[in-house]
Amino acid sequence: GESVGLHLPTLSVQEGDNSIINCAYSNSASDYFIWYKQESGKGPQFIIDIRSNMDKRQGQRVTVLLNKTVKHLSLQIAATQPGDSAVYFCAENLGDYKLSFGAGTTVTVRA
Amino acid sequence: DAGVTQSPTHLIKTRGQHVTLRCSPISGHKSVSWYQQVLGQGPQFIFQYYEKEERGRGNFPDRFSARQFPNYSSELNVNALLLGDSALYLCASGGNTGELFFGEGSRLTVL
Numbered sequence: 001g002e003s004v005g006l007h008l009p010t011l012s013v014q015e016g017d018n019s020i021i022n023c024a025y026s027n028s029a030s031d032y033f034i035w036y037k038q039e040s041g042k043g044p045q046f047i048i049d050i051r052s053n054m055d056k057r058q059g060q061r062v063t064v065l066l067n068k069t070v071k072h073l074s075l076q077i078a079a080t081q082p083g084d085s086a087v088y089f090c091a092e093n094l095g096d097y098k099l100s101f102g103a104g105t106t107v108t109v110r111a
Numbered sequence: 112d113a114g115v116t117q118s119p120t121h122l123i124k125t126r127g128q129h130v131t132l133r134c135s136p137i138s139g140h141k142s143v144s145w146y147q148q149v150l151g152q153g154p155q156f157i158f159q160y161y162e163k164e165e166r167g168r169g170n171f172p173d174r175f176s177a178r179q180f181p182n183y184s185s186e187l188n189v190n191a192l193l194l195g196d197s198a199l200y201l202c203a204s205g206g207n208t209g210e211l212f213f214g215e216g217s218r219l220t221v222l
Contacts, residue, residue, distance in 0.1 A: 029124065033217050036213075041215070041218075042215055043115075043201050043214050043215050043216050044154065044201070044213045044214070045212030045213070046210060046211075049210075089153050089154075091153075093209070095210060096159060096161075096166055096167055097142045097159050097161070097167075097170075097203070097205040097209065098142050098144065098156050098159055098167050099144075099146075099154070099156065099193030099203075101154050101155070102153050103151075103152055104151075104152070104153050109154070
């Protein structure tokens with residue numbers, strides 16, 4: 001079964017607001033997570049990753065938070081734009097180029 | 112630079128037929144992984160190849176097979192197609208950093 005799972009299948013966000021997408025994982029030994037964005041008709045695109053020796057990592061308009069105590073991670077998107085509309089996946093990197101994906105959250109940005 | 116290229120982009124088969132999907136990794140990448148993404152779900156790991164050797168296999172029946180060629184391109188073969196094999200088949204290319212880059216996928220419809 002999946003080692004990671006998303007909390008909500010859909011998220012509707014007003015343009016300009018911040019988005020938060022949540023993900024839970026089951027294995028306390030998991031140590032490497034990646035967030036992917038998948039637009040309609042395209043393959044998953046790397047957004048940001050985080051290893052278990054970090055609690056927070058920031059990129060351009062995105063922040064990933066990792067809470068190892070409750071086995072939870074989140075992706076925050078600042079000032080959400082229409083181009084952010086997509087399906088977002090959290091994935092656990094199991095090593096040897098193998099990823100375990102969650103089910104995905106569909107983010108819809110309202111104008 | 113060319114990204115991961117997959118062919119064909121779309122194809123329709125009937126039950127019992129055989130299909131071959133092709134993937135060319137990013138130049139310099141020696142690892143190719145295959146994932147199946149059923150509509151509405153996250154990608155599921157099928158195979159991983161590195162330097163022409165199978166290094167990992169997901170929970171898929173023996174009808175699924177793959178190989179990697181000396182130029183690091185890869186083929187995924189599925190025999191005796193079932194309706195449930197209808198999905199987007201994604202190829203991912205991996206380099207020395209361990210990061211995976213996905214192609215746009217091959218959408219297979221089995222009638």
